[in-house]
Amino acid sequence: MTHLPPAVDELDRTILALLIADARASFVDIGRRVGLSAPAVKRRVDRLRANGVITGFTATVRAEALGWGMEAFVEVYCDSAAPPSRMSEVARNHPEIVAAMTVTGDADALLHIRARTIGHFERVLERIRAEPFVRRTDSRVVLTQLLPGGDSGSGAPLRPLLDRPAENAVEPG
Amino acid sequence: MTHLPPAVDELDRTILALLIADARASFVDIGRRVGLSAPAVKRRVDRLRANGVITGFTATVRAEALGWGMEAFVEVYCDSAAPPSRMSEVARNHPEIVAAMTVTGDADALLHIRARTIGHFERVLERIRAEPFVRRTDSRVVLTQLLPGGDSGSGAPLRPLLDRPAENAVEPG
DNA sequence: CTTGAAATATAACTAAA
């Protein structure tokens, strides 16, 4: 049994790009740009949501404007006995962890962390290091975002990828 | 002249949390939950946008559903003569780079990269390594997302931070 | 795709703190 192919066509990609650029755009407005009626657009958006292509709509917020001026990536090294589910629990235990993943390489996990200040970040690190199984951490503090939109996942950086249908083809071999 | 304090109050934070959870929520609906009329909500949202607290509204898309099944973080080491603006240019030159930043530590930059397949990723790496000033790279391929929402920046992981006004206070010293 | 009724966005105006 293969995973169901979502079957996203050119029109869907354009609609996705428009919704990524502005999630509050009206179906009428989107329809005008893609040459479709509003109900037709709505049907496609509903289908993209049902298919799990669109997972939701969100406001993008400048973390600094809310007092979260620090950002860092932290590699976590665990005891070899650490069950993989434990890191997931650790990630949920600390609200400052905005993303967590297992990765290749020496480290067992990579954490994306936001904090108010260096001092706050230091306390978060201490909290994480105090977790069972966590042996040591290796941090990289973000200095400057080099791309507009800054944070990945804001959707905007994904848009260029949508504009290249040829690149989306399944690669041979 | 100090930077203007955005002055985000409790009500704003609730509205932000609701918009992060669903960017297409109607002002009437938001108003019901915070005890405000629709125009009052709109005025606040307009102000949050004008203040740069809200930078936009975006659809969150599952990259895998579009054929982007690979994700990696790549540390880039440059020649000491590399101007900082060059990395920014490199980042813009490769659409697979969804985020790029300068960081503390040995590496000069950290890239967040999305690719269709391992083979595609390898070719992207070769392209980046061929850039002037880039001396070497060190990659960490993402294996499993440990938090729901996966990607950071989707807004959802930021929501818990909004729920903690006490944590948002400016820290002494 | 088109239609039409219900819901929504939004501007102008008014009222209150």
Next chain:
DNA sequence: TTTAGTTATATTTCAAG
């Protein structure tokens, strides 16, 4: 002066044809 409520109108949503 700043913020919210009310009203009025254009627009949008959405189910049905």
